[in-house]
Amino acid sequence: MARGWDQFYGRRADVQALGRVLSRRARARCELCGASGPLRVVEVPPFPEEPDVDRAVLVCDPCADALTSTKGRLDADRLRFLAETAWSEVLPVQLASVRLLRRLDAEGVHWAREILEGLYLDPEVEALVDAG
Ligand SMILES: [Zn+2]
Numbered sequence: 001m002a003r004g005w006d007q008f009y010g011r012r013a014d015v016q017a018l019g020r021v022l023s024r025r026a027r028a029r030c031e032l033c034g035a036s037g038p039l040r041v042v043e044v045p046p047f048p049e050e051p052d053v054d055r056a057v058l059v060c061d062p063c064a065d066a067l068t069s070t071k072g073r074l075d076a077d078r079l080r081f082l083a084e085t086a087w088s089e090v091l092p093v094q095l096a097s098v099r100l101l102r103r104l105d106a107e108g109v110h111w112a113r114e115i116l117e118g119l120y121l122d123p124e125v126e127a128l129v130d131a132g
Contacts, residue, residue, distance in 0.1 A: 014051040015041050022058040030060035031093050033081045042067050044092040045132035057092050067096055074100065076109045083115050091125065098129050 019041050022031075029036050037060045044055050044067075059067065066074055082104075085097040098121065104112035121129070 011051060015043060015056065018051055018053055018056050019058065021053050022056060025053070025090065026058040030063055031057045031088075031090065032059050032063040032085055032096065033078075035060040035063075037061065040064055042096075044096050046128065054091050057096050066100060073107055074104055074109075076104055076107070076112070079104065080111075082112070086115055086119055091128075094121075094125060095129055095132065098125075099132060102129075 019039075022041060023039070025031075026039070028039070030039060039058045039060055041056050042059055042064050043051060044057055046055070048055050057067075062075075062078065066079065079100060082097050082101050085093055086101055088094045088097065098116070098119070101112045101116050101119075105116055
């Protein structure tokens with residue numbers, strides 16, 4: 001029990017340690033919507049054994065909530081930036097964006113489907129999206 005607890009906090013500390021590297025990559029702005037507010041690290045599945053900058057994004061609170069919440073509908077109007085970030089060359093940004101688009105599509109959001117239909121994904125990236 002205690003061991004699991006330590007591992008949990010150990011991982012959380014490792015994830016937070018990514019923040020420094022990520023904020024250089026993100027230029028201190030949310031990697032999804034571009035907001036400059038308080039930012040936090042969110043891991044993007046599939047989770048590697050050790051926290052990794054290629055499986056994490058630095059995002060603002062509303063974007064973090066959209067990524068981590070599994071209940072309720074997404075705020076589609078707020079997520080229009082996905083039209084751009086779905087094409088990001090930063091892998092975890094693209095993974096996070098495509099997953100959000102798929103959720104929007106499942107919720108019947110028309111523009112999300114259009115973006116997904118026009119999007120070219122590397123087979124490797126597609127496999128990662130599916131694996132999450
Ligand atoms: Zn954001």
